[in-house]
Amino acid sequence: MENNITTTLPEMLAQIFADEAETIESTENNSGISLSLALALTHKKRAMQKQYDMIRTWLEAERQKKEYREKFIDYILEQFMMNYFSETGSKTLALPNEFRLSLRKKSESVEIEDEQAAIKWALENERDEILKTEYLLRKKEIMAHVKATGELPPGVKINTGEGFSFSVKDQSDGKQ
Numbered sequence: 001m002e003n004n005i006t007t008t009l010p011e012m013l014a015q016i017f018a019d020e021a022e023t024i025e026s027t028e029n030n031s032g033i034s035l036s037l038a039l040a041l042t043h044k045k046r047a048m049q050k051q052y053d054m055i056r057t058w059l060e061a062e063r064q065k066k067e068y069r070e071k072f073i074d075y076i077l078e079q080f081m082m083n084y085f086s087e088t089g090s091k092t093l094a095l096p097n098e099f100r101l102s103l104r105k106k107s108e109s110v111e112i113e114d115e116q117a118a119i120k121w122a123l124e125n126e127r128d129e130i131l132k133t134e135y136l137l138r139k140k141e142i143m144a145h146v147k148a149t150g151e152l153p154p155g156v157k158i159n160t161g162e163g164f165s166f167s168v169k170d171q172s173d174g175k176q
Contacts, residue, residue, distance in 0.1 A: 046170050077101060 081101050084093055092102040112118055122131050146152055 042170075046172070049170070 081093065081103050084101075085091055085103055091104070092100060094100050119131065122128070142153065142156060143158070146156075146158060152158065
């Protein structure tokens, strides 16, 4: 398998840099990479992140435009349905393009404006039925328990700290 990895390394690098006129230094036996290649790869990584960020920004702007247009269209259709209802008394209309417009009376709903104030009131007035209790496990405390007692709780797995983790940090903007 190692032979397969080393024989495909130049091909993989060529694919990464296919759209650029950069020169890739390769070693005779493919056993490592040069400093200039490491610099080129990290430069490429930064450029890819910048391109991704630009695309994400553009996509978010397009999403906002689409959302605005959909709200506008829904508003116009709602006004049309309100007029249709007042003229015909019918709350639904099947359109020939397989869309169905309908009006429905809004039901009562609860909107929580200040969750902490509402929770405080429920606790002070012993209204436990309106509170939801969530149990979460604390990983640091579980690890401390395992180390202190040797007991491993059911459903818990300890990952050994063998090997290395790898990261590439772009120190110009703090991104990894």
